[in-house]
Amino acid sequence: MAKDNNPNPSKFKISPWLIYTAILLVFLFISFATGGSNLSEPAQLTSSKFNVLLEKGQIEKVIVYNKAEAEVYLNAAALKDPANKKVANDIFERPNKGPHYTLEIGNDQIFQTKLEKAVGEGKLKDFNFLQKNNWSDILISLLPIIIIIGVWIFIMRKMSGGAGGSGGQIFNIGKSKAKLFDEKTDIKTTFKDVAGLEGAKEEIQEIVEFLKNPEKYTNLGGKIPKGALLVGPPGTGKTLLAKAVAGEAQVPFFSLSGSDFVEMFVGVGASRVRDLFKQAKEKSPAIIFIDEIDAVGRARGKSNMSGGNDERENTLNQLLTEMDGFGTNSNVIVLAATNRADVLDKALMRAGRFDRQIFVDLPDIRERAEIFKVHLAPIKKVEGLDLDFLAKQTPGFSGADIANVCNEAALIAARYNKTAVDRQDFLDAVDRIIGGLEKKNKIITPDEKRAIAIHEAGHATVSWMLEHAAPLIKVTIVPRGQSLGAAWYLPEERQIVRTDQMLDEMCATMGGRAAEKVTFDRISTGALSDLEKVTRQARAMVTIYGLNEKIGNVTYYDSTGQSEYNFSKPYSEETAKVIDKEISDLIEGQYERAIKILEENKDKLNQLADILIEKEVIFKDDLETIFGKRTFDKNLEEVVS
Ligand SMILES: Nc1ncnc2c1ncn2[C@@H]1O[C@H](COP(=O)(O)OP(=O)(O)OP(=O)(O)O)[C@@H](O)[C@H]1O
Ligand SMILES: [Zn+2]
Structure with missing residues (x-):
């Protein structure tokens, strides 16, 4: 499904960019503040040069910070004195602002006495002792915490699956993401x-x-x-x-x-x-x-x-x-x-x-044409594009695949600077999508399609011809789940199943494989679930329901379920051989019977397969037009009424 924008404005959000920017600024500030020698910083004064300036009465004021560092402001006379030019060029470039120098003081008591003496002698106008917060020091001591918080925010965002871009999931991790x-x-x-x-x-x-x-x-x-x-x-x-x-x-x-x-x-x-x-x-x-x-x-x-x-x-x-x-x-x-x-x-x-x-199943050929119609509506295409033809080219495609084909076709046409998307563009698009689907094993080749149609038609034909097989309501060759096709029967609610009914059903189940044999003279792996079903049925007949003459009226069924914990079989080695033989004979017998029925109705089998290839799904009515009405059903209705 499409992931659109989130139209829910009520959530409180902090943009992740804000967080990242803040962290970045903090780092910049720290490196700036601790960076030391910056050109615009006042030059450092040695203690002896300071004494000279003080002695000459060229200092306006001194501000001492944290009893450790002093800022020195010169007076107008000092700025005119060319002797100072040797000390630093800098002070001539900004004569009025100051501070012009900084100075590291030794003992603050001694320094203070020296300044007081100078003020007393009129050589210094003013001085001041101040306390200053050193922000860079504080930030450096906080740095580990800042980094930890940053990493934590990052991890939280990752864990709450914030790939969608909206940040701040830490604040609503327990909120629904709908x-x-x-x-x-x-x-x-x-x-x-x-x-x-x-x-x-x-x-x-x-x-x-x-x-x-x-x-x-x-x-x-x-x-x-x-x-x-x-x-x-x-x-x-x-x-x-x-x-x-x-x-x-x-x-x-x-x-x-x-x-x-x-x-x-x-x-x-x-x-x-x-x-x-x-x-x-x-x-x-x-x-x-x-x-x-x-x-x-x-x-x-x-x-x-x-x-x-x-x-x-x-x-x-x-x-x-x-x-x-x-x-x-x-x-x-x-x-x-x-x-x-x-x-x-x-x-x-x-x-x-x-x-x-x-x-919601995969679309059949008619539905695919309709889906094409929906997705072709917004596309500029050539006149008279044949939807049925396109539907025919896309067996096994889902609605999403078809939407993809339409989009891809438009892209292909645009690449060739066409003004309208034409049939060839669609065929190219289909080829391209098939390429992707083939990797996923989703695609059916025409040969396979024919084999599947014959197989399903085989089931349908055999069950139509047999009195006790369940009446067929629908046959399809649209793949669903693991199976490539399916025949749908109306299961009768029988409480007791007779031997002939079981045999007929087994025969219909073998009809798929038998049809492959009759038509292509080879069989395929496509009948696995049929074989599984028929084997289960045959085994049940022999070992559970006592319907086999050789085994007789015995059942090896254990309704208590205890036998599941037994490793040994409840019958002897010889009986096991007989059972295996009987099961195999039963199945082979029904297989031969299905082959015989299909040999006799080969034309109808083929006719049915052709309709299946054409329409992909057929119903009881279609079967009736081929085979004529099923006479047994009338009996059935009579019995019911
Ligand atoms: N029957 C349809 N009619 C029209 N368009 C369809 C149809 N089926 C699928 N599509 C197109 O395929 C797109 C994807 O379908 P959607 O997301 O509804 O499939 P889904 O069954 O939810 O799939 P998933 O199981 O992968 O989520 C739709 O947006 C639509 O364009
Ligand atoms: Zn089958």
């Missing part, structure tokens, strides 16, 4: 700026309604939600969406990152959380947006071997307390973003906290 965006001046974002993400927008629309019109819900006794979690890969527009909610509802927006809470000092995180909620409540209705909430929200107490996470846990606990604490009518809604919902502490997800999860 940036406040005012709804009237700073937030221009609305849902119009968020392209695609239809589902997410629809879900979050409700929160906008709550913020705009809370009474409508509370009057009916309903509770306003306190938080929602935006889950999705980086750069997919989570921050943008949260900001758009604030823009739509016209409420202030507090934005910060989870890591902003974390500090090395005990108690700072918790105190920042408190401060944040206090500020938000003062401005309510308001939205708090916490990016990367996993920095504080990781599950507590799991890997607590080091015990070093106490501070983070305190922070998390404070966050939970605050979310529980504010009443239903405080109208502060917390939106948090993460790309790892799985690592979050389950307590965060409990009712009344982040009980809503909104998925």
Whole structure:
């Protein structure tokens, strides 16, 4: 997310430059004051020369400082006496000002008697003993303290993460670092700026309604939600969406990152959380947006071997307390973003906290075209630029990547002094961004795309053909998380699973790999999670549910969980061999079956893969146009009704 200027003027701040300048001045002053022989300083007089001047009656007055040093002022007669020119040229250059000489005196008592005698003889007009503070001495004795304070300020600034430039964090280290965006001046974002993400927008629309019109819900006794979690890969527009909610509802927006809470000092995180909620409540209705909430929200107490996470846990606990604490009518809604919902502490997800999860996925081809449209709007481009074409060139790109492409294209065009950004500039920009993404392993080559499409189409085709496989609702080749594609099934709520149902499901799971074999006659590593799933299923059939003839009606399942502590298996060596063989036979059997089904439907498999490559996501309707209606589903409906 963008780190804008901080529009919160209430904080007391000392510019770091002020501190640095002050320290510098002190050093300059010290070196100046202790620097000794400066040209404009009066010359030092020896005691004998002083006696000569005094004897001649050429001294106007003498001021003795600290009983140690005297300033000597000459009178007009002395300045006219050419003999003095030998003593120093200096006194002729500033005849009226003085002091003309300085003098180190020995014993102050003797010196005083000498001066009194001269005054008595009319040879000296006046003298005076004074006490003077020697600033340079004081400063030198304070120097170590000044240096220590300076170093301390420097360290504090570093530790409170003052990279953002604003100083003075020592004074508000326990204050929240949230940036406040005012709804009237700073937030221009609305849902119009968020392209695609239809589902997410629809879900979050409700929160906008709550913020705009809370009474409508509370009057009916309903509770306003306190938080929602935006889950999705980086750069997919989570921050943008949260900001758009604030823009739509016209409420202030507090934005910060989870890591902003974390500090090395005990108690700072918790105190920042408190401060944040206090500020938000003062401005309510308001939205708090916490990016990367996993920095504080990781599950507590799991890997607590080091015990070093106490501070983070305190922070998390404070966050939970605050979310529980504010009443239903405080109208502060917390939106948090993460790309790892799985690592979050389950307590965060409990009712009344982040009980809503909104998925913000990578855009498919149609959504990418829409995102291009948003980001091309402010760019001077040639007529008739084909958005769909650009969308096609950018598989696997996030919204942020696309924003990057548009910006990069404008820069490239500017380099060639063009008046409008053209298609080639965009292609060059895409190439450049891909270069960056390739390093992050995020990019999919056309070959890979085809392989993924065939794989997913394989799952879809096999499950469509099998009576007991769960009905398919959506297939996509937009990568999400670790997997490169996904087929979504509507899981039936079965309490008892029969052997034929399990076998059909295993067959559908093997459909991906089987399709690769049938189409390319080679298999890939892309089916790891399929293999894992099918192996787990087969093992369960054989060793847990007693569904295998060779093993028979035995289960090696231990519901007490005791066996986890046993190192030995609950069956003999021979049985283990049989089990392994049976599992492998089961899986191979279903693999062969999937291959057979796909051989028979090869044209449809390819047709489906082509549509997938084209659209990246297909739904049940598309499958029906290829395969025709699934007859089993009718049976299913009959059974249900
Ligand atoms: N759906 C979208 N529509 C328009 N622009 C988008 C979209 N998604 C991302 N962008 C662009 O990408 C930029 C970065 O997105 P944003 O910061 O919201 O992503 P994020 O999901 O919060 O990422 P992260 O997890 O890295 O914080 C946005 O400012 C916007 O320009
Ligand atoms: Zn698969």
